[in-house]
Amino acid sequence: MKSTLKKAGYSKVQKQVHDVFLQFTSKVIFFIIILFAFKLFFAGHYTPGGGFVGGLLAAAAIILLLIAFDQKTVEKMLPIDFRILIATGLVIAAGLPTLSFLFGTPFFTHQHTYITVPVFGEVALHSAVIFDVGVFLTVAGTALLIIKLIAEEDD
Amino acid sequence: MELITIILSGILIGSSVYMMLSKSIIRIIIGTALLSHGVHLMLLTMGRLKQGNVPVLDPEVSSYTDPLPQALILTAIVIAFALTSYILVLALRMYRELGTDNVEEMKGVPHDD
Amino acid sequence: MTTNILPLLPIMIPFFAGIIMLFMGKRPVWHRVVSGISGLLMMLSAVWLVISIYRNGTIVTFLGDWMAPFGISVVIDMAAALLLLTTSIIAFLIVVYSFQSIGIEREKYFYYPMVLFMIAGVNGAFSTGDIFNMFVFFEVFLLASYVLITMGGTRVQLQEGFKYLLVNLISSNFFVLGLAYLYSVTGSLNMADIYLKLEDYDGNMVIMTVLAVVFLFVFATKAGLFPLFFWLPGSYYAPPMPIIALFGALLTKVGVYAIARTYSLFFIENQAFTHQALLLMALLTIIMGSIGALAYTDMKKIIIYNILIAVGVIIVGFSMMDEIGTIGAMYYLIHDMIIKAALFMLVGFIIYRTGKADSEHLGGLIRKHPVTGWMFLVAGFALAGVPPLSGFYGKFFIVQSTFDNDHYVAGIIVLVSSLAVLISVVRIFMNVFWRGEMDFSTLKPIKTDKLLFASIGLVIVSVAFGLAADLLYPFFEMAASSFHDPASYASYLTEVE
Numbered sequence: 001m002k003s004t005l006k007k008a009g010y011s012k013v014q015k016q017v018h019d020v021f022l023q024f025t026s027k028v029i030f031f032i033i034i035l036f037a038f039k040l041f042f043a044g045h046y047t048p049g050g051g052f053v054g055g056l057l058a059a060a061a062i063i064l065l066l067i068a069f070d071q072k073t074v075e076k077m078l079p080i081d082f083r084i085l086i087a088t089g090l091v092i093a094a095g096l097p098t099l100s101f102l103f104g105t106p107f108f109t110h111q112h113t114y115i116t117v118p119v120f121g122e123v124a125l126h127s128a129v130i131f132d133v134g135v136f137l138t139v140a141g142t143a144l145l146i147i148k149l150i151a152e153e154d155d
Numbered sequence: 156m157e158l159i160t161i162i163l164s165g166i167l168i169g170s171s172v173y174m175m176l177s178k179s180i181i182r183i184i185i186g187t188a189l190l191s192h193g194v195h196l197m198l199l200t201m202g203r204l205k206q207g208n209v210p211v212l213d214p215e216v217s218s219y220t221d222p223l224p225q226a227l228i229l230t231a232i233v234i235a236f237a238l239t240s241y242i243l244v245l246a247l248r249m250y251r252e253l254g255t256d257n258v259e260e261m262k263g264v265p266h267d268d
Numbered sequence: 269m270t271t272n273i274l275p276l277l278p279i280m281i282p283f284f285a286g287i288i289m290l291f292m293g294k295r296p297v298w299h300r301v302v303s304g305i306s307g308l309l310m311m312l313s314a315v316w317l318v319i320s321i322y323r324n325g326t327i328v329t330f331l332g333d334w335m336a337p338f339g340i341s342v343v344i345d346m347a348a349a350l351l352l353l354t355t356s357i358i359a360f361l362i363v364v365y366s367f368q369s370i371g372i373e374r375e376k377y378f379y380y381p382m383v384l385f386m387i388a389g390v391n392g393a394f395s396t397g398d399i400f401n402m403f404v405f406f407e408v409f410l411l412a413s414y415v416l417i418t419m420g421g422t423r424v425q426l427q428e429g430f431k432y433l434l435v436n437l438i439s440s441n442f443f444v445l446g447l448a449y450l451y452s453v454t455g456s457l458n459m460a461d462i463y464l465k466l467e468d469y470d471g472n473m474v475i476m477t478v479l480a481v482v483f484l485f486v487f488a489t490k491a492g493l494f495p496l497f498f499w500l501p502g503s504y505y506a507p508p509m510p511i512i513a514l515f516g517a518l519l520t521k522v523g524v525y526a527i528a529r530t531y532s533l534f535f536i537e538n539q540a541f542t543h544q545a546l547l548l549m550a551l552l553t554i555i556m557g558s559i560g561a562l563a564y565t566d567m568k569k570i571i572i573y574n575i576l577i578a579v580g581v582i583i584v585g586f587s588m589m590d591e592i593g594t595i596g597a598m599y600y601l602i603h604d605m606i607i608k609a610a611l612f613m614l615v616g617f618i619i620y621r622t623g624k625a626d627s628e629h630l631g632g633l634i635r636k637h638p639v640t641g642w643m644f645l646v647a648g649f650a651l652a653g654v655p656p657l658s659g660f661y662g663k664f665f666i667v668q669s670t671f672d673n674d675h676y677v678a679g680i681i682v683l684v685s686s687l688a689v690l691i692s693v694v695r696i697f698m699n700v701f702w703r704g705e706m707d708f709s710t711l712k713p714i715k716t717d718k719l720l721f722a723s724i725g726l727v728i729v730s731v732a733f734g735l736a737a738d739l740l741y742p743f744f745e746m747a748a749s750s751f752h753d754p755a756s757y758a759s760y761l762t763e764v765e
Contacts, residue, residue, distance in 0.1 A: 083290060083293075084290075084291065086290065087287055087290035087291050090287050090290070091287055091291075094280075094283060094284065094287070098280065101273050105333060106329060106330055106331060106332065106333050107273075107276055107329065107331050107332070108331045108332035109332050109333045110332070
């Protein structure tokens with residue numbers, strides 16, 4: 001809040017900082033964070049990680065871009081409506097358990113199997129991954145929507 | 156080990172009460188976040204802490220950790236995340252609409268029908 | 269293993285309808301169509317549920333094919349099914365009522381999706397058989413209600429909404445804390461399983477009494493019982509009328525339902541303390557509500573304080589824990605959900621038409637709106653419990669049960685409170701519709717056909733419910749059995765084994 005900043009001695013609160021170092025490094029770090037987010041997401045089933053953490057981390061990467069550049073630039077980079085992102089995530093997360101009725105199994109019943117892929121060897125395939133994709137999209141969309149709402153209010 | 160985490164969650168909840176009794180909205184929000192952290196730590200402790208055991212029930216494993224509290228905490232954390240983010244947006248709206256972040260000064264706002 | 273989709277329909281229909289509306293974007297007319305259709309579908313599925321439960325008994329489905337005590341189960345007994353049916357009827361009519369009253373600005377800001385998400389949460393809280401899942405559904409409908417109460421962002425809404433949010437957030441955290449204790453004592457989260465485990469438990473039961481107090485704190489805050497109702501009159505006053513009707517009819521009643529469930533399944537060992545405390549709190553709530561209802565002349569405030577009286581009366585019935593008391597409480601719960609929504613809608617119609625909320629400034633409106641006036645009087649009589657109308661049966665059984673259990677003071681307080689309700693509602697009627705003339709040229713020219721359709725429809729539902737109460741008795745007997753005889757609720761677990 002601006003009044004708090006004023007009390008702390010800031011005479012003028014600057015709107016946007018054009019920091020060359022921040023902008024350049026964030027271009028690199030953005031991809032590292034996104035990759036780590038996907039790594040966490042796919043690690044989710046047997047080791048710590050999953051859709052929620054991955055989604056938050058992906059949102060954090062985009063928020064880094066928001067800090068380094070301004071909102072217009074980021075909107076040009078990623079022309080996504082976050083409401084649609086949330087709705088898509090919810091459809092995937094809620095639609096998959098509903099589909100299990102088609103197979104005659106109760107709500108939320110998952111199927112899984114193991115397949116052999118040339119390079120990686122034996123890989124587990126689990127229908128819960130699709131559910132997690134929904135969670136990933138919803139969480140990332142919610143976090144970004146909240147940040148966007150706060151940023152818009154500040155104009 | 157359980158005793159330490161219980162005391163820690165007590166400290167968290169106590170400080171959250173202190174924060175929530177202050178007048179600034181931001182402090183109140185930090186207080187609610189601390190309260191949820193303390194409560195989640197308590198929930199984790201209630202499943203009994205065992206170090207280094209797997210949270211999987213398997214015939215080959217004789218000693219395992221109860222996986223349920225961890226699953227419950229994940230759900231509770233997600234909910235606390237959603238609530239905290241909403242309350243932050245609301246606080247900003249209030250600051251812009253009412254022009255203050257002090258709850259004492261919000262008392263006298265007249266009701267508009 | 270059951271693959272029945274029916275018990276999940278009341279949760280899934282509003283949820284998917286909400287998602288479809290999110291995809292549509294800001295198209296209010298399409299939102300209206302989708303939410304109306306989903307309300308009708310919910311009503312159909314709830315009727316289907318009530319009939320099939322009446323024929324075959326409690327419906328259970330296990331999520332993810334996990335066996336009952338380990339996975340999440342959805343258990344719909346008669347009580348839950350009746351509440352689901354009432355919720356769907358109210359949700360449909362309030363959606364219709366909103367078409368002409370909520371205003372295009374709020375409709376654009378995703379009002380209907382939020383209403384439907386809230387209904388999904390309420391239906392989920394009624395139908396789940398797992399205490400942690402109940403917490404999750406509580407949070408779902410609370411989050412939607414936070415958005416609804418602050419939607420539009422007027423000053424009073426923001427101020428009261430923040431208070432509402434904070435109070436509910438603290439009580440939700442205590443809910444998690446109570447769940448942590450409950451899990452460490454019983455090692456289970458399935459409500460029926462906890463009941464069976466506690467029945468065989470022969471250790472120290474003092475911890476369960478402590479837990480009863482924690483849970484009472486949580487649910488009493490949500491339901492608005494005596495020392496914890498302080499947030500209710502202010503917060504319910506702030507949002508526009510359809511949202512108040514929705515909150516007043518549904519949200520406090522979910523808290524009441526949760527108290528009834530937990531106090532019949534978990535905390536039955538030390539009834540001398542827990543249920544006496546519940547009774548005392550309920551009586552104090554009735555007294556505070558009566559004082560509030562008689563003190564104000566503002567129509568909204570009077571009906572809001574009547575919520576407190578009704579919550580108190582229902583809890584008196586549930587705290588008796590015998591057959592007659594719980595049947596009465598079930599009757600009164602269903603009756604009160606319908607009639608509160610109807611009264612809020614009628615009051616909302618008067619406020620939208622005249623632009624004033626204080627009944628002292630109005631008068632003689634019966635010349636312009638005779639049907640509305642008489643409907644208001646009928647609804648007021650039903651609220652107070654005048655014999656052929658629906659409120660009578662609930663109060664009759666509750667008072668009979670209090671006299672059976674030698675709680676004469678409780679019975680007398682319930683009876684006297686009906687008088688206070690009658691005076692408060694009839695005073696609105698006399699002031700607004702009867703007394704001298706007001707200036708009719710100040711009336712606002714608004715479209716009222718859908719407002720009146722919804723509110724009068726709900727009054728007719730209430731009158732029909734009162735006249736058919738005798739026919740519906742077997743349903744309510746079945747519904748009450750899972751409260752006064754918790755073993756029948758838990759029987760789906762023992763049957764599987």
